[in-house]
Amino acid sequence: MELPARTFRVTRADLVRYAGASGDFNPIHWNDRTATKVGLPGVIAHGMFTMALVGRAVAEWAGAPDAIVDYNVRFTRPVVVPDDDEGTEIEVTAVVREVTEDGLTRLDVTAVCRGEKVLSQARATVRTAR
Numbered sequence: 001m002e003l004p005a006r007t008f009r010v011t012r013a014d015l016v017r018y019a020g021a022s023g024d025f026n027p028i029h030w031n032d033r034t035a036t037k038v039g040l041p042g043v044i045a046h047g048m049f050t051m052a053l054v055g056r057a058v059a060e061w062a063g064a065p066d067a068i069v070d071y072n073v074r075f076t077r078p079v080v081v082p083d084d085d086e087g088t089e090i091e092v093t094a095v096v097r098e099v100t101e102d103g104l105t106r107l108d109v110t111a112v113c114r115g116e117k118v119l120s121q122a123r124a125t126v127r128t129a130r
Contacts (some may be wrong), residue, residue: 050090104126
């Protein structure tokens with residue numbers, strides 16, 4: 001069973017807000033010169049911000065944030081965020097892999113930005129609503 005897709009827009013303003021909240025002011029998340037100097041294609045979103053957006057989608061599918069029992073990802077590609085008002089989009093989808101007898105649902109999650117998977121081995125386990 002496939003769950004409905006959830007799309008998140010990410011702009012440079014979002015990166016600034018996340019930097020303030022997380023304390024991660026690494027210039028690769030706001031300065032194109034620094035990002036390209038270290039070999040990146042441009043400014044990239046914080047990995048943990050990307051993971052949080054995907055976690056938000058999982059929480060919405062589960063019906064509540066505290067329904068998430070386990071959540072793991074591996075970062076495969078950076079989310080490049082252009083310096084414009086549009087930003088970029090991350091599309092999150094999931095497939096139910098298993099529903100256990102003890103009321104847990106295991107999901108295989110996919111996050112795509114500009115046609116490329118940005119996470120691999122993304123999996124979540126949620127408590128099934130009763």
